[in-house]
Amino acid sequence: xxxxxxxxxxxxxxxxIARAAAARGIHVIGHDTxxxxxxxxxxxxxxxxxxxxxEVRRMLAGGFRATTDPAVLGKVRTVVICVPTPPGExxxxxxxxxxxxxxxxxxxxxxxxxxxxxxxxxPGTTEEFLRPLLETSGLRCGSGFHLAxxxxxxxxxxxxxxxxxxxxxxxxxxxxxxxAAAAAYGRFVEKVVRARGTREAETVTLLExxxxxxxxxxxxxxxxxxxxxxxxxWDVVRCAETKPFGFQSFRPGPGVGGHGVxxxxxxxxxxxxxxxxxxxxxxxxQEVNERMPRYVVQxxxxxxxxDGKSVRGARILLLGVxxxxxxxxxxxxxxxxxxxxxxxxxxxxxxxxxxxxxxxLRGQPVPRADSLHEAVAAADLTVLLQHHRTYxxxxxxxxxxxxxxxxxxxxxxxxxxx
Numbered sequence: 001x002x003x004x005x006x007x008x009x010x011x012x013x014x015x016x017i018a019r020a021a022a023a024r025g026i027h028v029i030g031h032d033t034x035x036x037x038x039x040x041x042x043x044x045x046x047x048x049x050x051x052x053x054x055e056v057r058r059m060l061a062g063g064f065r066a067t068t069d070p071a072v073l074g075k076v077r078t079v080v081i082c083v084p085t086p087p088g089e090x091x092x093x094x095x096x097x098x099x100x101x102x103x104x105x106x107x108x109x110x111x112x113x114x115x116x117x118x119x120x121x122x123p124g125t126t127e128e129f130l131r132p133l134l135e136t137s138g139l140r141c142g143s144g145f146h147l148a149x150x151x152x153x154x155x156x157x158x159x160x161x162x163x164x165x166x167x168x169x170x171x172x173x174x175x176x177x178x179x180a181a182a183a184a185y186g187r188f189v190e191k192v193v194r195a196r197g198t199r200e201a202e203t204v205t206l207l208e209x210x211x212x213x214x215x216x217x218x219x220x221x222x223x224x225x226x227x228x229x230x231x232x233x234w235d236v237v238r239c240a241e242t243k244p245f246g247f248q249s250f251r252p253g254p255g256v257g258g259h260g261v262x263x264x265x266x267x268x269x270x271x272x273x274x275x276x277x278x279x280x281x282x283x284x285x286q287e288v289n290e291r292m293p294r295y296v297v298q299x300x301x302x303x304x305x306x307d308g309k310s311v312r313g314a315r316i317l318l319l320g321v322x323x324x325x326x327x328x329x330x331x332x333x334x335x336x337x338x339x340x341x342x343x344x345x346x347x348x349x350x351x352x353x354x355x356x357x358x359x360x361l362r363g364q365p366v367p368r369a370d371s372l373h374e375a376v377a378a379a380d381l382t383v384l385l386q387h388h389r390t391y392x393x394x395x396x397x398x399x400x401x402x403x404x405x406x407x408x409x410x411x412x413x414x415x416x417x418x
Contacts, residue, residue, distance in 0.1 A: 003029040005184070006076040008101050010037055010066060012329065013118055013152040014082035015050045020163035022059045024188040030066040031073060033100075041066040050156070050329075074108035078116070078184040081105075081130075082152065085119045093121065095129060102133035109137040114146040114180045116170070120205055121149075126198040127173055141173050148172040148181035149198040151205040157327035167191040171201030210282045215250040217285035220292055223252035223418050227299075234408040234417060252418055254385050254406040255292040255334025257323025293337035296406055296418070300342065300381055303402050303416055309380055312346030317369060317379035319396075320386025321353045328355035335385045336361065350375060354390050376400045384409065 007018045010032040022028045032038055037047060042065060046056045073079060083101045088094040098119055105115065115134060117126050126149040131141050141147045150170045155161060168189045172178030182192045195201040219237070226233035233252065241249035301311045321335035322328055330336075335351075339361050343349055351359055352369040359366045369375030373396070376382050381402045384393070387409040397403050397414035405415040 003027040003076045006073050006079045008081045009083035012050050013154050016154045016163050021188045022062045022064045028064045029072050038066040038068050070104045073105050074110045078114045080116045082118045102130055106134050106137040111144055114184050116148045116150050116181050118150050118152045123199045123202040146177040146180035148177050149201040156329050165190050167193050169193045169195055169201050169204050171195030171198045214285040217288040219250045220252045254296045256289040257332040293334045296338050297341045314347050314380040316347045317375050317382045318351040319384045320388055321359050322386055325387050326389050373399055
């Protein structure tokens with residue numbers, strides 16, 4: 001039976017799209033080249049950090065099926081591409097998975113299919129990279145098939161906003177392409193926002209992610225400054241966020257994790273090298289945020305030193321190793337850099353995270369604390385890297401010999417704050 005929608009790439013971006021569409025009664029097929037992912041979904045198991053098992057089962061009950069068979073892509077009206085585009089060794093986005101998906105789709109592309117790219121890319125990719133690959137099918141964009149770009153706005157674990165109630169930006173290669181994509185998304189999202197074209201829609205991703213990245217870097221720099229001059233940054237932020245205009249609150253932390261955040265300055269790398277217009281502010285922000293794990297380690301060493309101990313041989317407990325609170329996603333979590341640096345300095349590490357049953361650094365398992373309060377009491381230093389709601393921070397602070405709170409979540413005076 002032909003499906004209405006095929007989602008290519010069943011990861012953190014693709015599965016929420018499939019779930020939102022299936023919830024509205026749309027017949028959805030998921031395509032992925034990873035057989036394990038496909039088998040797990042079809043058996044009702046949920047990939048960690050994306051959907052829970054109940055959501056997957058509801059999708060299956062509504063007719064969703066995952067497959068590795070590319071032939072299904074020729075039997076749908078709309079294809080949404082959500083494959084990963086991770087940074088390569090040169091920090092430029094690797095479009096290899098996108099190219100493979102495009103060639104596979106081109107081999108099965110049917111006339112009048114609407115194709116929408118959601119993977120993070122640099123402006124111009126949809127028309128200059130994806131379009132020629134799809135046109136190897138013999139069909140032409142704008143007449144044989146429709147092509148558009150839509151920024152992925154998935155926020156894992158957000159209880160207020162999901163795919164359905166988050167405005168969907170869409171920019172097509174032609175006005176007709178925009179309208180075709182808008183009609184497809186309009187079936188399962190509440191609001192569609194039309195961009196002027198694909199490049200504008202692609203640049204929305206760049207702006208949105210860089211906005212977060214730059215503002216986190218600003219408040220991270222403020223955190224370092226405030227510590228040095230003896231100012232309570234958390235109180236400063238609390239007061240500043242009462243301003244009803246001209247200010248948006250951000251919080252410092254041990255680093256910036258998540259999908260696609262840290263690579264944004266290089267979205268434009270193939271162009272800025274020739275145009276001479278680097279995003280200097282974003283580049284500096286990246287440097288600031290990448291220094292934060294090192295700063296957390298420095299603060300940890302200083303606290304231990306003040307207590308008459310060195311990092312080497314110290315028992316250090318890391319609390320929360322995911323990149324986001326109350327969610328199991330560990331993508332680019334700063335806990336990895338913090339833990340690796342502490343281990344290199346000779347610390348004896350352990351960790352606790354209610355969402356992570358096993359955690360490895362450099363391929364080696366890190367001991368997991370079974371009894372949280374006993375582990376906190378036994379540790380020479382406890383470092384809160386992520387504030388999960390299950391943590392009784394006031395109680396933990398009372399038990400801890402030393403507690404470094406990188407999230408400003410403990411009561412004032414109960415711990416050392418970032």
